[in-house]
Amino acid sequence: MRLANNPAFTVTGGKLSMGGRSVEDVMAMVKPPFFVLLPDRARENRDTFTSIAQESFPGSRCYYSVKTSMQPALLRAIAGASMGAQVVSAREFELARAAGFSPQDIIVDGIYHDATTFDLVARHDDLLFVESWERNVRFLDAACSQHGKSARVGLRFRFPRKENRLGFSPRDRPAMDSLRETLSSCKNVEPCMLACHPGSQVQDPKAYAVACQVLLDAQEALERGNGSLFQEPMLIDLGGGFPEPEMATPAFLRAVMAAIRDAISANHDPGRYILCFEPGRYIAGDAGALVASLLHVFNDDGGNRWALLDIGMDVLTRFANSHYRFFSIEHPDASHGTPISFQGRVPTEQDVFGKGVHFVKEAIPGEHVLLLNCGAYSTTFSMRFSFPHPPTVVIDGGCCTVEPTLLP
Ligand SMILES: Cc1ncc(COP(=O)(O)O)c(C=O)c1O
Structure with a gap:
């Protein structure tokens, strides 16, 4: 039996395995709480995503969003021929390089580019920077000119949602006119990409068609009356936002690709574009889990059942917006249909992991909880508190190693 339809977490004869190792073996090596990282699952997710993208858009490119984990x-x-990296800081860039991503396969993105970001130009040739501000295009041009280099540039556009404010808007005519002038006058940057990220945990494939339309409109607004401004074939980057694989099934991903294809082919030749994607959560989300201890069971004043865990929002930020799943390690094949709420270890009423989530009927203090879907935005967005941070147990090819969890 698979837990949460994840082939890396299986139950046979009442015993739970993670990445092919029994949970008992792992708990004999390291005491909870600890993260579990299954590189094989991340590879599998990478291969599923990239092969579905290639099926629909041969030559498309995928960049793992490093801020996810x-x-x-x-x-x-996951570094390799089929996947590049999207980074938002010089530190992420160095980590991606150390892991084996080559500079040509790295997109330098993000809304905050400081001197350390522009310094990357000095040390690497032909980088691709995605900029969200016009003045950063000028700073990039100046950095390139100082080092006698050039950089390819992408422009990030905002997804049309009322509260969105980051990135350019193709509907802002004066801003588009000014951006066009800047791009024409900056001789050390080569415009090659338009980018739009539709959000997080996107459930509707049509959102990607909307993002695509934003970029086609932006291209038209920038090139109007000016001939072509972008290198051909132009890169169309539709970002990430895909849910964990339990929800973003292959059928869902194919529906996304079909929606994009329809949006392009309504008025354009798809052969003129190279599609790019920046999945983060889809790759890392279900390749990470947490093993925690259930310390104490209690009721709130409304009579609702709660359990206190030895992890909290210092370990898994609520900001992660992940679909956590909770399983009893000692009783993995018991029915998980009884509601419970989990209180985290940080002393505040706000430290809550899921209210009324499904768990076993008997929540027993001293037993353990397996939290699935903890691989995305847990460490990178986590907050600190005065408790030690759990280590990471890496289970790869049957081999188990304990590493410190890398914090930002
Ligand atoms: C521009 C951009 N690309 C990619 C991602 C990765 O998103 P996800 O992890 O939802 O796939 C994000 C996340 O916020 C983003 O802002």
């Missing part, structure tokens, strides 16, 4: 064992597992 930058644990070196994960980065090393």
Whole structure:
């Protein structure tokens, strides 16, 4: 039996295995709480994603979004010909390089580029920077000119949602006119990409068609009356936002690709574009889990059942927006249909992991909880508190190693 339809977590004869190792073996090596990282699962997710993207768009490119999780064992597992990296800081860039991503396969993205980011130009040739601000295009041009180099540039556009404010808007005519002038006058940058990221945990494939339309409109607005401004074939980068594989099934991913194809072919030749994607959660989310201890069971004033865990929002940020799944390690094949709420270890009423989530009927203090889907945005976005941070147990090819969890 698979837990949460994840082939890396299986139950046979009442015993739980993670990445082919029994949970008892692992708990004999390291005491909870600890993260579990399964590089094989991340590779499998990479291969599923990239092959579905290639089926629909031969020549398309995928860049893993490093801010999702930058644990070196994960980065090393997925670096390779089929996947580049999208980084938002010089530190992420160095980690991606150390894991084996080559500079030509790295997109330098993000809304905050400081001197350390522009310094990358000095040390690497032909980088691709995705900029969200016009003045950064000028700074990039100046950095390139100082070092006698050039950089390819992408422009990030905002997804049309009322509260969105980051990135350019193709509907802002004065901003588009000004951007066009800047791009024409900056001789050390080569415009090659338009990018739009539709959000997080996107459930509707059509959102990617909307993002694609934003970029086709942006290209038209920037090139209007000016001939072509972008290198051909132009890169169309539709970002990440895919849910964990339990929800983003192959059928869902194919529906996304079909929606994009329809959006392009309505008025354009798809052969003129190279599609790019930046999945983060889809690759890392279900390749990471947490093993925690159930310390104490209690009721709130409304009579609802709660359990206190030895991890908290210092370990798994609520900001991660992940679909956590909770399983009893000692009773993995018991029915998990009874609601419970989990209180984290940080002393605040706000430290809650899922209210009324499904768990076994008997929540027994001293037993353990397996949290699935903890691989994305847990460490990179986590907050600190005065408790030690759990280590990471890497289970790869049947081999089990304990590493410190890399914190930002
Ligand atoms: C520009 C961009 N690309 C990619 C991602 C990765 O998103 P996800 O992990 O939801 O795939 C993000 C996440 O916020 C992002 O902002």
